[in-house]
Each structure stands twice: as C-alpha cells, then as structure tokens.
Amino acid sequence: MVHHILCVDPDEDAREETVDKLRSELAAQDLRFETAGSLASAEAELTTDTAAVITEYELPDGTGFDLIGAAQTACPDAGCILYTDTDPDTIDTTALRGSITEYVGKDSIFGTERLSQLLGTTIETRVQATYPVPQNxxxxxxxxxxxxxxxxxxxxxxxxxxxxxxxxxxxxxxxxxxxxxxxxxxxxxxxxxxxxxxxxxxxxxxxxxxxxxxxxxxxxxxxxxxxxxxxxxxxxxxxxxxxxxxxxxxxxxxxxxxxxxxxxxxxxxxxxxxxxxxxxxxxxxxxxxxxxxxxxxxxxxxxxx
The missing domain is CATH 3.30.450.40 (GAF domain)
Incomplete structure (x- = not known):
C-alpha cells in the first residue's frame, strides 16, 4: 500500500534532506513524497490520500498551523508533525491541540530519528483506522x-x-x-x-x-x-x-x-x-x-x- 507524505519546508535543501533521511529510515514502507516550499503550494498537494503532513512552522505566506488547519478539512485522517527550527515556547499550540501528532525540533540530536518513529507510527495508525478491526x-x-x-x-x-x-x-x-x-x-x-x-x-x-x-x-x-x-x-x-x-x-x-x-x-x-x-x-x-x-x-x- 502506498502512503502519501507531504513534506513542507521553504528551504529546498532542508526538505530534500528530510525526505532522503525518511526514505532511508523507513525503507520497508511504500512511501510517496510530495514536497512544497510555501503554504499555497502545500495546500494544492493535499488530498484524501495524504497520510501525513510534515511541516516547518515559518512559511513565506503563512505558518505550518495554517497548513495543518487546511489538512483537517482536506485529509482529516492524516497525521500532522511540526518539524521546525522555531522555538516551541514561542508557538501557541492551543488552537490546534489534538491536531498535531508531535513537535520535533530540527536541532535536536535525535530529531530525524524521532521524526522517522513518529511517521512510522502515524502510518500504522492510519492503516488500522481505514477499516474496522474486531475486538478479538x-x-x-x-x-x-x-x-x-x-x-x-x-x-x-x-x-x-x-x-x-x-x-x-x-x-x-x-x-x-x-x-x-x-x-x-x-x-x-x-x-x-x-x-x-x-x-x-x-x-x-x-x-x-x-x-x-x-x-x-x-x-x-x-x-x-x-x-x-x-x-x-x-x-x-x-x-x-x-x-x-x-x-x-x-x-x-x-x-x-x-x-x-x-x-x-x-x-x-x-x-x-x-x-x-x-x-x-x-x-x-x-x-x-x-x-x-x-x-x-x-x-x-x-x-x-
């Protein structure tokens, strides 16, 4: 099963590096990545098939929160991960509490590893959520x-x-x-x-x-x-x-x-x-x-x- 992942970052080198690392870490998964550098281009990539959105907070025409809000409408089952350099203490997450899988700091020592773990979990959860499972x-x-x-x-x-x-x-x-x-x-x-x-x-x-x-x-x-x-x-x-x-x-x-x-x-x-x-x-x-x-x-x- 193909899992569509949207990776959004205004820094082209940074987003390509992120995609390359995720492909390597999750090689066993059938992942198809779409990338975007702005809020507008990212919104155009959102479909019902989008399994996860990984986004920077600061975008040239908005914020990652704006994108996550759009994803709630376009692909409500998608997992959303904020992968950013922005200090979490400067971000008010109240409005979107429950919509973000997790915040991951790019400058964290285990940032990419943690991002891969979260994406893997998000995909597995979404697969299970697309069909009912018996209690036994x-x-x-x-x-x-x-x-x-x-x-x-x-x-x-x-x-x-x-x-x-x-x-x-x-x-x-x-x-x-x-x-x-x-x-x-x-x-x-x-x-x-x-x-x-x-x-x-x-x-x-x-x-x-x-x-x-x-x-x-x-x-x-x-x-x-x-x-x-x-x-x-x-x-x-x-x-x-x-x-x-x-x-x-x-x-x-x-x-x-x-x-x-x-x-x-x-x-x-x-x-x-x-x-x-x-x-x-x-x-x-x-x-x-x-x-x-x-x-x-x-x-x-x-x-x-």
Whole structure:
C-alpha cells in the first residue's frame, strides 16, 4: 500500500534532506513524497490520500498551523508533525491541540530519528483506522495462522464449495477469502474471481463481513452503501456491485474470513439465500478443521515411527 507524505519546508535543501533521511529510515514502507516550499503550494498537494503532513512552522505566506488547519478539512485522517527550527515556547499550540501528532525540533540530536518513529507510527495508525478491526483480532489472527491453508487437497475441496455457491446464485464470481492483518487473500475462487490477487484490507468488503453479529452480510449495491464510498470504484472494476458473504467460524468461535458471492448488477438476497450461504460456509470451515486434524494425526504418527 502506498502512503502519501507531504513534506513542507521553504528551504529546498532542508526538505530534500528530510525526505532522503525518511526514505532511508523507513525503507520497508511504500512511501510517496510530495514536497512544497510555501503554504499555497502545500495546500494544492493535499488530498484524501495524504497520510501525513510534515511541516516547518515559518512559511513565506503563512505558518505550518495554517497548513495543518487546511489538512483537517482536506485529509482529516492524516497525521500532522511540526518539524521546525522555531522555538516551541514561542508557538501557541492551543488552537490546534489534538491536531498535531508531535513537535520535533530540527536541532535536536535525535530529531530525524524521532521524526522517522513518529511517521512510522502515524502510518500504522492510519492503516488500522481505514477499516474496522474486531475486538478479538489478536486471537482471530492466531487462529488463522494455526491452519495449513496451502494443502492442494484442501484447496480442491474448497473450490467445489465456490462452484456450488456460484451455481446456486447464478453468478460469475465466488470466492473463499481469509482476512490477514493488512490484506485479504483468496483461498478458492470460481469464474472471473480466479484472476484476482491479494488486495489491501482497506479495499475489501470482507473486512466488514467478519464483524457481523449474525455472521452474514448483504450489500445490494456497493455504490449506495456509505461504508464503501471510497472503495466502490475498486469494487466495480472487479465486477462487484452486489455482495453476499457468510463467515467461516472456527470451533472456538473465531472468524478467519468469509465465503462470498458477487454480482455485477445490484440485487436483493433473501433470508433463504443467507441461510444457504451460511450452511456452505460452515461446510467449508468443517473441511479446513478436518484437514488440520488429519495433518496433526499424520504428524503424530510420523513422530511415533
């Protein structure tokens, strides 16, 4: 996932040095930097995709606080860091309390290191904030990792489940998905869904499905659902306008992902439709747990020999 960072400093050499150091310190992150030397040019760079704003306080046509105020409107989820030579005792931060992640002095011995730490934390927090996370997320992920989901026999069995689902609902796409920490991966797919690759969790419908109390979620039209306002274009490109998903629930009551069917036209799903897909999801989970138990037995027998 690309994270857009805006770095603002009237000193061109200083801002390029800051960008170079951040790229080096956060090389594992996919960062895309925009830079600006004035308030006006910085405001023009602000978009909803901006993950963080790093700004000097003194700008030729305003202040860093003016920019942070603009960011609150243009990209309210962005983290804002004041990275400046200006003495903090001369700055009144009352008006923007809560809007600034932190003040970092450029002349501090650990200034750049602290800036990198803050930016890394800001990005991680923003990623988490773009999609809902179950309260039992840690336990859920541990359960997911406990299964061997690469078994060819298991995947062949799950493929038959998606075949049944697609046939019943007369759709061109169906899949069994798992929800990892930051991604959605496809275990078994029918039809056009076979061409799909792992996607960012923030772009996924299924990350909402795993939160459903009744373990099934219906979306008649993604363009009419406010949860997918920023995701609808991606979903429509995949041929997903209507959606029905039923969760795969472990024997301990933890959800590892859903079985889903997709339609490229808007449509309604009945209570009987939901019940049918829920039953298929239960069968899919039974198959996963059966394969896990068989693998465990086989391992024990191998050790005994």
């Amino acid at each position: 997320e840690t336990e859920r992920l541990a359960a997911l990792r406990s299964y061997d989901l690469d078994s060819p026999d298991l995947l062949a069995s799950l493929d038959r489940i998606t075949d049944l689902a697609a046939d019943h609902f007369d759709v061109d796409r169906a899949s069994i998905n798992i929800i990892n920490e930051h991604s959605q991966d496809f275990l078994a797919c029918y039809g056009d869904a076979q061409d799909w690759e792992s996607m960012d969790r923030e772009d996924s419908i299924c990350t909402f499905t795993i939160l459903e109390d009744d373990d099934v979620m219906t979306v008649e039209d993604v363009t009419e659902d406010p949860r997918f306002e920023t995701r609808s274009e991606t979903l429509l490109d995949m041929g997903i306008r209507a959606y029905l998903g039923a969760n795969l629930i472990t024997s301990n009551g933890l959800v590892i992902g859903p079985l889903c069917v997709y339609d490229d036209d808007s449509r309604e799903f009945s209570a009987a439709d939901e019940a049918y897909l829920r039953d298929l999801a239960d069968v899919a989970m039974d198959l996963i747990e059966l394969h896990s138990r068989l693998d465990s037995v086989a391992g024990d027998m191998g050790e005994a020999q």
